[in-house]
Amino acid sequence: MYFPSYRPRRLRRNENIRRMVRETHLRVDDLIYPMFSAFGENIKKEIVSMPGIYQQSIEHIVAEAKEVYELGIPAVILFGIPEEKDAVGSDAYCANGIIQNTIRAIKKEVPKLTVITDVCMCEYTDHGHCGIIKDNDVDNDSTLELLAKEALSHAQAGADIVAPSDMMDGRIAALRDILDENGFEHIPVMSYAVKYASAYYGPFRDAAESTPAFGDRRTYQMDPANRMEALREANQDVAEAADFLMVKPALAYLDVLRELKDNFDLPLVAYNVSGEYSMVKAAAEKDWIDGDRVMMETLLGMKRAGADLIITYHAKEAAKLLNG
Numbered sequence: 064m065y066f067p068s069y070r071p072r073r074l075r076r077n078e079n080i081r082r083m084v085r086e087t088h089l090r091v092d093d094l095i096y097p098m099f100s101a102f103g104e105n106i107k108k109e110i111v112s113m114p115g116i117y118q119q120s121i122e123h124i125v126a127e128a129k130e131v132y133e134l135g136i137p138a139v140i141l142f143g144i145p146e147e148k149d150a151v152g153s154d155a156y157c158a159n160g161i162i163q164n165t166i167r168a169i170k171k172e173v174p175k176l177t178v179i180t181d182v183c184m185c186e187y188t189d190h191g192h193c194g195i196i197k198d199n200d201v202d203n204d205s206t207l208e209l210l211a212k213e214a215l216s217h218a219q220a221g222a223d224i225v226a227p228s229d230m231m232d233g234r235i236a237a238l239r240d241i242l243d244e245n246g247f248e249h250i251p252v253m254s255y256a257v258k259y260a261s262a263y264y265g266p267f268r269d270a271a272e273s274t275p276a277f278g279d280r281r282t283y284q285m286d287p288a289n290r291m292e293a294l295r296e297a298n299q300d301v302a303e304a305a306d307f308l309m310v311k312p313a314l315a316y317l318d319v320l321r322e323l324k325d326n327f328d329l330p331l332v333a334y335n336v337s338g339e340y341s342m343v344k345a346a347a348e349k350d351w352i353d354g355d356r357v358m359m360e361t362l363l364g365m366k367r368a369g370a371d372l373i374i375t376y377h378a379k380e381a382a383k384l385l386n387g
């Protein structure tokens with residue numbers, strides 16, 4: 064009977080050997096922590112479907128930003144919940160909008176923490192869509208002007224990186240142009256290059272209060288069935304001078320992460336979205352899974368699939384485990 068002389072189990076015999084041949088590593092450096100900044104004072108409201116994640120007023124955001132920095136996590140990404148929403152999302156590009164004030168407060172108290180801002184309209188529009196509505200749909204080109212103004216106002220408030228998540232055509236170039244024209248040529252654009260119209264965003268919409276009042280986002284976010292389209296979207300953003308590419312969501316799209324990693328040389332970001340987080344939390348709460356182990360395996364899987372960085376609500380918990 065034939066038996067191979069190569070035995071893979073030889074390299075799994077003990078933890079030291081396993082450490083020596085381990086191919087993928089999750090590091091605290093890889094993590095980006097999302098935060099929801101709410102208008103008002105003394106607000107710290109846990110999001111029901113996302114245990115441990117809060118809508119918070121600025122003083123609480125700053126306190127948590129300090130904690131994040133002390134854990135060694137290099138960056139946060141900010142989402143805003145304004146006092147008032149309107150049809151054109153005015154708070155999004157107001158010099159004293161919720162996000163602009165939050166950026167300044169974090170930068171004052173925790174200057175070395177990298178502040179990334181989500182650039183989109185859906186948190187600020189009363190209809191909950193990612194841009195200006197014309198004929199019952201989001202109008203691409205008029206939305207670009209507002210997104211550009213929003214990104215510029217974030218840079219002026221001190222943001223280190225701007226991250227457009229709207230999925231309008233041409234937004235990377237629009238942001239790059241306005242930033243360069245105003246002396247912010249050093250500010251990178253992290254593109255949500257490949258963003259699918261996903262049911263995994265459910266809990267986030269509670270958190271950001273951004274559920275569309277009518278219709279859905281399928282005329283601008285991508286069809287979950289499409290892989291080639293992801294390459295076209297990424298190609299387009301590279302041509303428009305994006306500095307990072309992102310795939311969102313991550314867990315059901317690990318093949319897309321690998322595809323982008325193999326085809327592009329920009330840093331690649333995975334967004335481990337709210338629904339992915341909620342599923343782990345809910346199953347762990349029922350004692351159906353070991354929450355910590357599933358969390359670490361999921362994050363490692365995203366790295367193995369090709370992610371260089373992971374935006375994740377697990378960032379603080381993962382950093383604590385990694386820091387030992």
Ligand SMILES: [Zn+2]
Nearest residue numbers: 183184185193
């Ligand atoms: Zn949006």
